[in-house]
Amino acid sequence: xxxxxxxxxxxxxxxxxxxxxxxxxxxxxxxxxxxxxxxxxxxxxxxxxxxxxxxxxxxxxxxxxxxxxxxxxxxxxxxxxxxxxxxxxxxxxxxxxxxxxxxxxxxxxxxxxxxxxxxxxxxxxxxxxxxxxxxxxxxxxxxxxxxxxxxxxxxxxxxxxxxxxxxxxxxxxxxxxxxxxxxxxxxxxxxxxxxxxxxxxxxxxxxxxxxxxxxxxxxxxxxxxxxxxxxxxxxxxxxxxxxxxxxxxxxxxxxxxxxxxxxxxxxxxxxxxxxxxxxxxxx
Amino acid sequence: xxxxxxxxxxxxxxxxxxxxxxxxxxxxxxxxxxxxxxxxxxxxxxxxxxxxxxxxxxxxxxxxxxxxxxxxxxxxxxxxxxxxxxxxxxxxxxxxxxxxxxxxxxxxxxxxxxxxxxxxxxxxxxxxxxxxxxxxxxxxxxxxxxxxxxxxxxxxxxxxxxxxxxxxxxxxxxxxxxxxxxxxxxxxxxxxxxxxxxxxxxxxxxxxxxxxxxxxxxxxxxxxxxxxxxxxxxxxxxxxxxxxxxxxxxxxxxxxxxxxxxxxxxxxxxxxxxxxxxxxxxxxxxxxxxxxxxxxxxxxxxxxxxxxxxxxxxxxxxxxxxxxxxxxxxxxxxxxxxxxxxxxxxxxxxxxxxxxxxxxxxxxxxxxxxxxxxxxxxxxxxxxxxxxxxxxxxxxxxxxxxxxxxxxxxxxxxxxxxxxxxxxxxxxxxxxxxxxxxxxxxxxxx
Numbered sequence: 001x002x003x004x005x006x007x008x009x010x011x012x013x014x015x016x017x018x019x020x021x022x023x024x025x026x027x028x029x030x031x032x033x034x035x036x037x038x039x040x041x042x043x044x045x046x047x048x049x050x051x052x053x054x055x056x057x058x059x060x061x062x063x064x065x066x067x068x069x070x071x072x073x074x075x076x077x078x079x080x081x082x083x084x085x086x087x088x089x090x091x092x093x094x095x096x097x098x099x100x101x102x103x104x105x106x107x108x109x110x111x112x113x114x115x116x117x118x119x120x121x122x123x124x125x126x127x128x129x130x131x132x133x134x135x136x137x138x139x140x141x142x143x144x145x146x147x148x149x150x151x152x153x154x155x156x157x158x159x160x161x162x163x164x165x166x167x168x169x170x171x172x173x174x175x176x177x178x179x180x181x182x183x184x185x186x187x188x189x190x191x192x193x194x195x196x197x198x199x200x201x202x203x204x205x206x207x208x209x210x211x212x213x214x215x216x217x218x219x220x221x222x223x224x225x226x227x228x229x230x231x232x233x234x235x236x237x238x239x240x241x242x243x244x245x246x247x248x249x250x251x252x253x254x255x256x257x258x259x260x261x262x263x264x265x266x267x268x269x270x271x272x273x274x275x276x277x278x279x280x281x282x283x
Numbered sequence: 284x285x286x287x288x289x290x291x292x293x294x295x296x297x298x299x300x301x302x303x304x305x306x307x308x309x310x311x312x313x314x315x316x317x318x319x320x321x322x323x324x325x326x327x328x329x330x331x332x333x334x335x336x337x338x339x340x341x342x343x344x345x346x347x348x349x350x351x352x353x354x355x356x357x358x359x360x361x362x363x364x365x366x367x368x369x370x371x372x373x374x375x376x377x378x379x380x381x382x383x384x385x386x387x388x389x390x391x392x393x394x395x396x397x398x399x400x401x402x403x404x405x406x407x408x409x410x411x412x413x414x415x416x417x418x419x420x421x422x423x424x425x426x427x428x429x430x431x432x433x434x435x436x437x438x439x440x441x442x443x444x445x446x447x448x449x450x451x452x453x454x455x456x457x458x459x460x461x462x463x464x465x466x467x468x469x470x471x472x473x474x475x476x477x478x479x480x481x482x483x484x485x486x487x488x489x490x491x492x493x494x495x496x497x498x499x500x501x502x503x504x505x506x507x508x509x510x511x512x513x514x515x516x517x518x519x520x521x522x523x524x525x526x527x528x529x530x531x532x533x534x535x536x537x538x539x540x541x542x543x544x545x546x547x548x549x550x551x552x553x554x555x556x557x558x559x560x561x562x563x564x565x566x567x568x569x570x571x572x573x574x575x576x577x578x579x580x581x582x583x584x585x586x587x588x589x590x591x592x593x594x595x596x597x598x599x600x601x602x603x604x605x606x607x608x609x610x611x612x613x614x615x616x617x618x619x620x621x622x623x624x625x626x627x628x629x630x631x632x633x634x635x636x637x638x639x640x641x642x643x644x645x646x647x648x649x650x651x652x653x654x655x656x657x658x659x660x661x662x663x664x665x666x667x668x669x670x671x672x673x674x675x676x677x678x679x680x681x682x683x684x685x686x687x688x689x690x691x692x693x694x695x696x697x698x699x700x701x702x703x704x705x706x707x708x709x710x711x712x713x714x715x716x717x718x719x720x721x722x723x724x725x726x727x728x729x
Contacts, residue, residue, distance in 0.1 A: 024616035039536045042620060055346050058434060058453045059484050060625050063503055063540045066482055071536065147479045 302352025
């Protein structure tokens with residue numbers, strides 16, 4: 001049987017479209033909550049990707065963050081009209097994140113900002129099973145993800161002691177201190193990524209150097225051994241731990257806004273640095 | 284050839300400057316009409332090429348600063364030399380382009396080939412004379428304005444006083460004097476004390492063409508603020524605030540993203556200004572803040588399904604019949620996914636402000652004649668533009684039967700985008716940058 005197959009032209013544009021977004025665009029039949037969830041997932045994925053970048057685009061980050069906020073606000077309004085269903089398994093946001101962790105997106109999940117609780121569970125119960133298979137992230141996760149991204153994009157220039165460098169009450173993510181970090185690798189990745197942005201916070205102009213109170217952060221780290229000789233630029237640790245081992249010289253993660261977890265990373269790296277220095281000096 | 288990142292005619296239109304992603308500036312000069320080659324008038328040939336910016340490495344942040352030229356702005360000519368400002372993400376430079384067509388001969392202390400003469404051997408003194416030589420165009424950097432921007436510079440604009448200029452990044456606008464490189468004044472700062480509260484960034488800024496105290500800046504939320512520098516040193520308080528109220532029926536998840544203004548340009552008259560957002564071009568009267576006086580949908584298809592509905596070129600109220608929606612609106616999610624929704628298209632006026640032009644996808648660009656209410660879609664491509672052939676208008680169809688020569692929405696190439704266009708200040712000559720090719724089109728003269 002000779003088929004009369006129709007030739008279809010697959011343009012470059014079509015090839016680059018993911019199945020879901022084309023479904024969004026072409027299908028009128030997709031239910032609104034599903035569309036919204038899809039957009040939200042795309043936004044969060046993008047934000048996550050931007051966090052990994054050396055220098056995220058501020059314009060895009062702000063636009064995406066606003067979109068997320070808008071969707072979040074809409075969801076909040078909808079859910080405030082729904083009866084509350086508290087899931088027993090979900091602990092208050094401030095101290096636990098494991099319950100909220102969604103597969104696939106390892107967002108930083110500190111509570112930081114005071115948020116309403118029990119949103120994640122509502123989302124799960126209200127939406128269908130199909131939607132549950134999509135990445136569902138709670139309100140807290142979203143707003144704290146946005147906060148953390150925007151905070152990381154902050155630049156420190158002023159002469160006055162930059163508040164973002166010093167941990168302050170509400171802003172500081174609480175989770176690094178309380179939780180036994182379950183997903184060590186992911187956390188390290190994230191902290192690594194945060195350290196990437198942390199380098200943003202040091203002003204880019206040499207004339208600002210003397211105005212910064214960088215020393216405050218490193219007070220508890222003993223850098224006397226490295227003070228004069230060691231003048232390697234503060235490069236951020238690479239994204240994946242495996243890359244780090246390839247580098248011949250491990251460097252300090254640059255100073256970051258605040259969290260104690262970064263100091264832990266500094267200490268870890270310092271001990272490795274110790275080791276490397278020994279080798280170098282020894283040879 | 285590298286991707287062109289900016290295109291700008293000078294004040295007379297005789298010179299056309301392009302900047303590219305590799306930090307180079309190429310200047311084209313218009314050929315003078317000569318009796319022997321009467322048709323050559325209007326042709327632009329390369330006049331000068333130089334490396335304006337080099338990639339830099341910020342050691343403190345371990346970041347590479349791109350050498351891509353974001354904007355070029357010419358200074359009005361005041362002597363034989365030409366001056367232009369070119370900027371990358373962080374540094375602005377003032378370049379002097381001058382011609383040298385004479386050289387001095389007959390030095391006393393030097394031989395013709397440059398070797399130094401022994402002073403004892405000099406028996407007589409002579410005055411060096413100037414002899415003609417082949418034309419040489421030299422570009423030299425005269426000023427470097429650096430270290431004033433923490434964020435990426437998106438605009439520069441020369442003031443009508445021809446002594447100062449502004450530079451704008453995502454959160455701040457600085458005022459410079461052309462002669463002073465070690466100091467600039469911050470005139471707008473929208474950075475919040477707490478970065479978590481940041482919801483809006485500056486996307487473009489421009490000085491008024493006649494009033495040296497007035498400038499505007501556009502934002503990612505689709506608003507434009509007009510500021511008067513006489514009112515205060517820091518112009519955080521605007522004098523006028525332009526915003527079109529959103530039509531609730533048009534609302535979508537991407538409403539804010541597509542409302543972000545990518546370019547703002549004053550008309551030559553100074554009475555109007557034009558803004559480009561993702562789907563439309565709007566003309567504003569500076570005296571009316573609550574809505575634009577004209578709105579043009581950039582991507583307007585031919586809609587076969589409702590032939591009786593005239594497709595409006597100019598939309599005076601928001602959101603017409605849904606069937607005549609721009610064809611991009613139905614693809615917003617996909618365009619968001621592949622980041623095309625963040626593309627920053629520029630727009631420009633012609634010399635008399637009667638026509639406006641902007642670029643689009645698939646190497647299409649659009650011109651809108653304001654009073655005639657006529658619009659044209661043209662394509663900049665090698666296949667369709669042999670020299671001296673008249674460009675054929677293009678049409679995009681959304682669905683149904685595709686007429687001959689039409690392009691279906693689904694086969695548009697979103698990687699071929701025309702972001703930068705420029706219009707000669709006096710004549711109908713346009714420069715269109717399509718990725719790494721520059722096209723020059725001229726009105727057909729019979």
